[in-house]
Amino acid sequence: xxxxxxxxxxxxxxxxxxxxxxxxxxxxxxxxxxxxxxxxxxxxxxxxxxxxxxxxxxxxxxxxxxxxxxxxxxxxxxxxxxxxxxxxxxxxxxxxxxxxxxxxxxxxxxxxxxxxxxxxxxxxxxxxxxxxxxxxxxxxxxxxxxxxxxxxxxxxxxxxxxxxxxxxxxxxxxxxxxxxxxxxxxxxxxxxxxxxxxxxxxxxxxxxxxxxxxxxxxxxxxxxxxxxxxxxxxxxxxxxxxxxxxxxxxxxxxxxxxxxxxxxxxxxxxxxxxxxxxxxxxxxxxxxxxxxxxxxxxxxxxxxxxxxxxxxxxxxxxxxxxxxxxxxxxxxxxxxxxxxxxxxxxxxxxxxxxxxxxxxxxxxxxxxxxxxxxxxxxxxxxxxxxxxxxxxxxxxxxxxxxxxxxxxxxxxxxxxxxxxxxxxxxxxxxxxxxxxxxxxxxxxxxxxxxxxxxxxxxxxxxxxxxxxxxxxxxxxxxxxxxxxxxxxxxxxxxxxxxx
Amino acid sequence: xxxxxxxxxxxxxxxxxxxxxxxxxxxxxxxxxxxxxxxxxxxxxxxxxxxxxxxxxxxxxxxxxxxxxxxxxxxxxxxxxxxxxxxxxxxxxxxxxxxxxxxxxxxxxxxxxxxxxxxxxxxxxxxxxxxxxxxxxxxxxxxxxxxxxxxxxxxxxxxxxxxxxxxxxxxxxxxxxxxxxxxxxxxxxxxxxxxxxxxxxxxxxxxxxxxxxxxxxxxxxxxxxxxxxxxxxxxxxxxxxxxxxxxxxxxxxxxxxxxxxxxxxxxxxxxxxxxxxxxxxxxxxxxxxxxxxxxxxxxxxxxxxxxxxxxxxxxxxxxxxxxxxxxxxxxxxxxxxxxxxxxxxxxxxxxxxxxxxxxxxxxxxxxxxxxxxxxxxxxxxxxxxxxxxxxxxxxxxxxxxxxxxxxxxxxxxxxxxxxxxxxxxxxxxxxxxxxxxxxxxxxxxxxxxxxxxxxxxxxxxxxxxxxxxxxxxxxxxxxxxxxxxxxxxxxxxxxxxxx
Numbered sequence: 001x002x003x004x005x006x007x008x009x010x011x012x013x014x015x016x017x018x019x020x021x022x023x024x025x026x027x028x029x030x031x032x033x034x035x036x037x038x039x040x041x042x043x044x045x046x047x048x049x050x051x052x053x054x055x056x057x058x059x060x061x062x063x064x065x066x067x068x069x070x071x072x073x074x075x076x077x078x079x080x081x082x083x084x085x086x087x088x089x090x091x092x093x094x095x096x097x098x099x100x101x102x103x104x105x106x107x108x109x110x111x112x113x114x115x116x117x118x119x120x121x122x123x124x125x126x127x128x129x130x131x132x133x134x135x136x137x138x139x140x141x142x143x144x145x146x147x148x149x150x151x152x153x154x155x156x157x158x159x160x161x162x163x164x165x166x167x168x169x170x171x172x173x174x175x176x177x178x179x180x181x182x183x184x185x186x187x188x189x190x191x192x193x194x195x196x197x198x199x200x201x202x203x204x205x206x207x208x209x210x211x212x213x214x215x216x217x218x219x220x221x222x223x224x225x226x227x228x229x230x231x232x233x234x235x236x237x238x239x240x241x242x243x244x245x246x247x248x249x250x251x252x253x254x255x256x257x258x259x260x261x262x263x264x265x266x267x268x269x270x271x272x273x274x275x276x277x278x279x280x281x282x283x284x285x286x287x288x289x290x291x292x293x294x295x296x297x298x299x300x301x302x303x304x305x306x307x308x309x310x311x312x313x314x315x316x317x318x319x320x321x322x323x324x325x326x327x328x329x330x331x332x333x334x335x336x337x338x339x340x341x342x343x344x345x346x347x348x349x350x351x352x353x354x355x356x357x358x359x360x361x362x363x364x365x366x367x368x369x370x371x372x373x374x375x376x377x378x379x380x381x382x383x384x385x386x387x388x389x390x391x392x393x394x395x396x397x398x399x400x401x402x403x404x405x406x407x408x409x410x411x412x413x414x415x416x417x418x419x420x421x422x423x424x425x426x427x428x429x430x431x432x433x434x435x436x437x438x439x440x441x442x443x444x445x446x447x448x449x450x451x452x453x454x455x456x457x458x459x460x461x462x463x464x465x466x467x468x469x470x471x472x473x474x475x476x477x478x479x480x481x482x483x484x485x486x487x488x489x490x491x492x493x494x495x496x497x498x499x
Numbered sequence: 500x501x502x503x504x505x506x507x508x509x510x511x512x513x514x515x516x517x518x519x520x521x522x523x524x525x526x527x528x529x530x531x532x533x534x535x536x537x538x539x540x541x542x543x544x545x546x547x548x549x550x551x552x553x554x555x556x557x558x559x560x561x562x563x564x565x566x567x568x569x570x571x572x573x574x575x576x577x578x579x580x581x582x583x584x585x586x587x588x589x590x591x592x593x594x595x596x597x598x599x600x601x602x603x604x605x606x607x608x609x610x611x612x613x614x615x616x617x618x619x620x621x622x623x624x625x626x627x628x629x630x631x632x633x634x635x636x637x638x639x640x641x642x643x644x645x646x647x648x649x650x651x652x653x654x655x656x657x658x659x660x661x662x663x664x665x666x667x668x669x670x671x672x673x674x675x676x677x678x679x680x681x682x683x684x685x686x687x688x689x690x691x692x693x694x695x696x697x698x699x700x701x702x703x704x705x706x707x708x709x710x711x712x713x714x715x716x717x718x719x720x721x722x723x724x725x726x727x728x729x730x731x732x733x734x735x736x737x738x739x740x741x742x743x744x745x746x747x748x749x750x751x752x753x754x755x756x757x758x759x760x761x762x763x764x765x766x767x768x769x770x771x772x773x774x775x776x777x778x779x780x781x782x783x784x785x786x787x788x789x790x791x792x793x794x795x796x797x798x799x800x801x802x803x804x805x806x807x808x809x810x811x812x813x814x815x816x817x818x819x820x821x822x823x824x825x826x827x828x829x830x831x832x833x834x835x836x837x838x839x840x841x842x843x844x845x846x847x848x849x850x851x852x853x854x855x856x857x858x859x860x861x862x863x864x865x866x867x868x869x870x871x872x873x874x875x876x877x878x879x880x881x882x883x884x885x886x887x888x889x890x891x892x893x894x895x896x897x898x899x900x901x902x903x904x905x906x907x908x909x910x911x912x913x914x915x916x917x918x919x920x921x922x923x924x925x926x927x928x929x930x931x932x933x934x935x936x937x938x939x940x941x942x943x944x945x946x947x948x949x950x951x952x953x954x955x956x957x958x959x960x961x962x963x964x965x966x967x968x969x970x971x972x973x974x975x976x977x978x979x980x981x982x983x984x985x986x987x988x989x990x991x992x993x994x995x996x997x998x
Binding site: 030047 | 519525530538539543545730731744
């Protein structure tokens with residue numbers, strides 16, 4: 001492979017090589033976005049092949065002899081550079097990626113991408129038809145591939161550790177279990193205590209015309225920091241955010257006339273988008289140019305969805321506008337009643353629509369099931385039954401069909417096994433970071449009530465977003481909050497708000 | 500580059516290598532489509548880099564040592580295989596691509612892609628502001644690159660021949676000049692004779708609500724052969740069609756309330772789409788899986804736009820539906836008057852909106868100017884002046900601003916220099932092929948009047964589309980029509996219809 005990197009200094013050659021890897025990832029992200037937003041259904045097989053080839057080419061560049069030689073050549077440089085050196089971080093992060101990628105055969109990497117494409121298309125149809133059976137072979141294949149992938153790595157305490165580490169550097173299954181056990185001890189009795197309180201379905205019965213929801217989402221995004229020439233918002237069955245390259249942030253959301261969940265999923269995805277948008281543009285086309293981990297990413301999506309988007313201050317600003325968009329549905333609903341209704345604790349079926357208290361139980365359930373599936377102690381054919389039983393146990397609700405049960409999330413179809421825990425770790429981190437922001441910025445609620453989100457956004461940009469992937473998640477959290485991962489502030493927040 | 504092609508037979512290895520090249524082209528086409536349809540404006544620079552990298556990687560695969568060895572190994576096989584052998588055609592076409600690509604340095608190939616991305620973004624803004632000046636440096640850079648590109652090839656009679664051959668294998672500047680001179684001898688007096696005849700602007704004054712135009716386009720496409728699960732139609736300032744991979748055909752069109760041009764540009768792009776759609780699916784992920792040349796492609800877009808879309812039979816079927824969509828604008832306009840109005844010869848400013856008679860003059864003008872720009876006998880700064888003067892000479896109309904003049908087409912921004920003549924060659928071929936279809940299918944007009952386009956579409960699929968790029972354009976034309984390129988049927992058609 002001619003890369004025109006010639007005889008330049010090794011760091012320049014590293015950057016040139018990484019720019020090519022980043023460009024392939026850029027294309028890959030556009031293909032993924034396209035396959036969910038735009039691609040005609042019949043294009044899925046050809047797309048799966050194309051996407052797999054990009055994965056293989058990126059893999060080959062990353063594990064090339066040239067990369068190995070550069071990393072060896074740069075080892076002494078890395079040692080000399082401190083923790084605050086961009087170049088040092090770049091070498092460290094590249095080495096981490098190389099160390100992982102070189103263990104995985106190119107064929108396996110490509111096949112994982114190919115299967116993800118096929119499985120997502122199958123999941124789309126299975127969910128629409130609420131037909132778990134048709135999705136079984138795809139889930140089986142994904143789990144086989146996950147086991148093959150795990151087998152590429154040195155043995156860990158738990159096989160699940162290998163997957164976790166891809167999303168959350170340094171995180172282990174035992175640490176997640178420990179944190180989740182702590183959470184459960186508070187969440188389960190809290191749900192029992194306050195579940196259903198504040199719930200008044202009639203208040204939010206709608207209908208809310210989708211055109212109006214789109215206008216509301218646009219107004220909210222504008223105020224939060226959406227730049228029309230650098231962002232876009234589309235509609236997909238499952239909301240997501242992506243950032244193929246500098247100056248190009250894409251969010252999606254889902255609308256239903258029956259509720260206002262679209263507003264919260266839009267703010268959630270805004271949190272992902274604004275994190276990527278805020279990374280130092282000088283990091284473009286390097287692995288530093290993205291959020292440092294899934295949990296830190298989710299801490300930001302959950303911040304904007306919940307800590308901002310469900311706060312009384314936010315609605316002091318936006319509720320009159322929402323009322324004017326939906327005069328029939330909301331004209332007679334007072335602001336306090338509305339804020340109380342969107343914060344009601346209502347154990348339900350759908351994770352992404354869950355309130356802040358029950359959300360964690362949706363995650364814990366998935367975390368447990370993923371481990372059992374991987375270990376083979378839970379057979380795929382039994383999955384709906386086990387899912388439904390556990391939803392009943394944890395949340396006290398009955399699952400009417402698989403579309404509202406085990407088929408609701410696309411994560412397993414894409415091959416995201418081990419990702420779910422990072423949502424809840426993100427919740428935990430979000431409050432740790434939030435407390436710090438409050439200390440420095442004063443009364444955030446009062447700022448939100450004026451529709452002013454810039455101080456918070458800029459503070460987060462400076463302290464969290466800007467550094468991209470320079471610091472591993474644990475180090476970033478320590479730098480921002482002075483503390484390691486700690487569930488206590490999150491639990492205090494929940495018990496104060498809901499207890 | 501590990502390609503997992505191992506020690507398989509050389510043809511299998513060739514196919515595996517070509518599949519990777521095709522996958523990169525797939526990604527490249529999605530990136531291009533995305534950059535015109537979806538991408539936020541600020542993403543253009545990053546996109547230019549990513550797109551350039553894909554070009555380079557594709558180039559590197561195509562000119563790799565492995566490819567050179569395979570082609571050498573396959574030379575005797577190619578000789579044994581006849582003209583109707585798919586494998587033989589695949590080797591021939593790959594060799595042609597390799598022969599051209601290997602002369603071009605990877606840096607130049609990548610830079611051409613990068614500059615195209617940047618220049619298109621600049622053209623978009625320049626056209627919107629009708630500001631030629633801001634576009635000058637981009638056009639300069641494009642012409643520099645074209646000259647560098649031409650210099651990679653052995654000397655030809657005309658430097659322009661090198662560019663032509665990329666779009667139209669075997670075509671030369673002198674042959675185009677000869678054909679165009681023949682056309683001019685008939686077209687110029689014909690325009691003088693019939694220009695303005697049938698013109699009654701009041702009949703088509705509109706306004707035509709864009710929502711209604713969208714419905715009309717959807718109805719037409721459905722009848723012509725649009726498959727909802729394999730095609731899509733979007734809106735862009737300049738219409739185009741693309742086909743990233745099997746089962747994924749994408750058209751765009753442009754709407755204006757003032758006229759119904761959108762219907763014709765939609766049918767034009769349908770012609771491109773249905774050609775690609777009709778190629779043998781077994782050719783997927785090979786260079787055979789596309790139309791054989793630009794002129795043959797344009798012959799099909801012009802067939803569906805004009806020979807079908809401006810025929811009385813077509814409107815016998817569709818006009819009542821169009822009237823019901825636009826009762827205010829068309830309720831009092833009779834079918835004959837409407838058909839006459841959409842076939843009026845009205846020398847105008849915009850190529851893509853031109854009638855069938857004046858269209859050729861738009862092309863001849865561009866063909867002449869491109870050669871002068873390449874030769875340096877026309878300076879870029881003088882381009883608007885020369886453009887406007889020549890539009891006045893050929894078409895008798897005055898150009899009010901550059902947006903309606905030299906900035907109207909995006910071709911030069913993308914780097915498509917040498918492409919324009921293929922539109923007019925396509926017109927010529929379209930009538931040759933049409934005559935043959937009429938001989939075999941009988942009264943096409945009568946079929947169209949019933950809304951039945953399947954016989955024509957399937958005949959074209961069988962005779963033209965299916966073979967993809969198996970035959971060079973001249974050979975395909977000979978196989979379909981029994982004749983070489985011949986302007987006479989086209990001129991007969993025009994003089995009969997308009998003279």
